[in-house]
Each structure stands twice: as structure tokens, then as C-alpha cells.
Amino acid sequence: MIETLHGLVLERVRHNDKSDIVSLYTRERGRVPFVVQGGQSRGARMRRAMLMPLSVVEVTMRSRPSQELQRFSSLSVVRQFPSIYGDPVKSAVAIFLREFLSRLLREYPADDMLWEYIVRSLAVLDASEGHSTANFHIIFLANLTGPLGIRPDIERSRSSLPPYFDLRAAAFCLHAPLHHDVLRGEEARIVHLLSRLDFRNGGRLRLNRTARQRLLEGLLRFYSLHFSGLDSMRSPEILQSLFD
Template sequence: MRSHGIVLHSLRYGDHRIIVDIFTEAAGVVPFIVPQSRIGRNGIKASAWQPLALVEVAWQPNVKTALQRPKELSLWQPWRTLTIEPRKTAMSLFLSEFLYHALRREQENRPLFEFVTKALSWFDERDDQFVNFHIVFLLHLTRFLGFLPNVEDWEEGCYFDLQAATFSRVRPYHIYYLEPEESALVPKFLRMDLRSMRAVGLNHALRHRALEIVTEFYRLHIPEFPESRSLEVLAEVFE
């Protein structure tokens, strides 16, 4: 089998191997085990297993084990700025961590794969006005994961129920909801696309709060979704 893919996560396994989780176009998320001896000048380049790398991978599926062994693993589309621009690097690390937990059980989903690759390519090509990218991207990602809020139900004064992913004029009975002022941000972001998001001016504190809300929203809808370890680092970079 051969497929394009997005590297979500990599982890050293013992002294001589690396486990690389790749969201492939053809088979969903596939964990690969790569011997250290294959990484280097004459083998798999280290850049091919860095988070969010766009790769091409070939393997013979083995149903007897979860960890697959790649026959080939190479860069499919090198990034221009994601790995060298400090703000983009911080945002990329945050997104790779987020996507790893959000997509780890994902099966083949070509529309989702196309959405993620096109969005990341747009992000890579931008030289400015991308500070809201991660918020817009993660909210639109919910469309493919099954918990997209219906913005047509929003009206001024509504609460947003994070558990039900719905708007309501009645305060929810539990603690997982947004007050009307913050609820108004949800349809605002979901009605944007990547090009129009620059029109929303958020200060540092409000942008950080928006990310906290998005993270909490995902934690309520995806089993075992952890708290982000890179959220505070991202906040410091954009402060």
C-alpha cells in the first residue's frame, strides 16, 4: 500500500527505534515503527518524521501487529515556513499535539485529509495575518469529527452548551457552557474562512481564552482527550 500522509506524532522506542503515527489518506491513522539504522544520509531523512510533515509512505499491511513497518518513507511536500518561522513553529507544535489526540482513532477519511492538508498548506504560504488560524482551523475541523455547532441556532443572548454543541436561550443545568458574550464568538469564527479570519481583531487575552474554550470543547467530545501541554508555550510566543 502507498499513500500520502501527515505525521502526527513521533516517539523514540527503546534505543534503536522510533514510532511514527501518520494520518494516511488511504488508511487513516497508522502507527509505523522505524529502525534507527534506517534514519540518516542513505535512509529515511529525519525531516520525514517531524510533526506535521507531509510524507509519502509505502508499506505492506500486517494484520498481526498494530505497528507497521514502512518500506519507504519520504517527504511529499516540504514546508516553506512552518519549521523556521518561530510563531508558526510554536503554532505547528500545538496543532500537531492537538491533531494527534483528535485523530488517533480516525479511519480512512479522504475529505478530512484534504481539509487538513489544504489548510496547513495555506498556513505555510502566509507571511502575515495568520494569528487566528489555529482557532478557525480547529473549529472547522469539528465538521469532520461529528460535533460541529449549528450556528443557525444562535441569536443574541444565547448560551452555548459545550456538551451538546448547541445554543440555547436557557442556561444549561451543568457547568460546561459559555455565557452569551463568549457564545457570540463561536458563530463568528465558524462563519469565517481562512481568508476572512484576518478581519477579526482579538487581543492576546481573548485569543488565549478562545483556545481554552476550543480545548475544553474537544475534551468533552473526544474520549481521553488530554489538556494541552503546549498551550502555555503558544501563549507566551504570541504575547
């Protein structure tokens, strides 16, 4: 059966001397791995340019359910985000997003709301400037909780903010839980603020490097409690030296 899929390029790894494996998170089928001819031919170089990380592509394929690796019948670019490749700060954020999404979406099914959020967010990053770029990954992670169904419960804390945020329960609480997966004080307050921010008003979030790093660590701890494979990420280290 011939299928047309719309995919976000997550990663490309060497398969053998003649081919690579490209993983797409597709709107229609979730994650799908493809085997793509490598080498230095003109066609191979064009495919590499079209399959830049975090590009949005359209592919047609003859579905072979018995095979783990699929093959393109055709490939075209729907959208690329030029500034995330050329701007060093945006490139660092993009490296983080690529690693995070590659791990998060390894087994995740197709989801229209999730797909739309990711692609729309990449367009925002491509157009961002200054302080909005510095906080982009924080706001991205905070708002991604909605499409993933793990958004923190803030309804009970509208009148007064409890001092603790339980990462396991995804909820604020008056008393410290009997485990260590908790944010408190200023970090809990920022999580509450993040629940009310998006890319339009995210410039209001003022963080220094230390606060931003601690908040990122807390958000990644939160995600790792809900999804496997997010431990020992390497790309957050790249972000540590950015954004005074």
C-alpha cells in the same frame, strides 16, 4: 499485500536504541504506526528529514495485519511546509497542532474530507503572515468541527443571537444549561462569528491575547467533551505568550 499510503506525520518517539516509532495519519487507513530504523547513518538522517512533523509523505508497505507496527518498503515526501519549521510563531502553532492532532486522531478512522481539510490548512499556515497567523489555530479548530461532524447548530440563531452556547449540545440557547460547560456573553458571540469565518476572511477576527486564550480554552473544552484524550495538553501554554 503491498499497499501505498499517503500519510501526515504526527509524531516520532524512540522505540529502542536502534529504531523509532513514527505515527502517520493516513488518507487510506487512518492512523498507522511504523517502526523506522534510527541511528546516525546517512540513510537514517535522510529519513528523519523526510519525516519532519506535519510532513505529507507517501509510503509503500507490505501489510501485516497481525503486527501492530508496520514497516516501510519505500518512503517519499509529497509535501513539506518549510516556514512552520523556521518561523518561531508558526513553529509554536505547529507544535500545538501536532499535539492536538496526535491525540484527536489516535483512534480516528480514515476520512477523505478530514484529510483534505488538515493538509489544506497546513498549506495556509505555511503561507500566512501577520494577523492571520495569530488567529490560525482558533480558525482551524472552529472549522475542523465540520469534517468531524460536531459543527455547532447556528440555524436557530440567525435572526437573533441567544446569550449562551452549550458546549455539550453544540448549540446556542436562550437559558443557561444546568451544567458548567457553557460559554456566555462575548465568548458566545465570538463562537457565532467563528462559525461564519474561514481562512480567507479570518483576518476580520480581532482578538487580544486574553480573549484569544479564553476562546482557545473554550474550544478545547468543547473538543474534550466529544473526544477523549484531549485533557492536560501542554502545548497551549506555549501559545499563551504569543500574539499581543
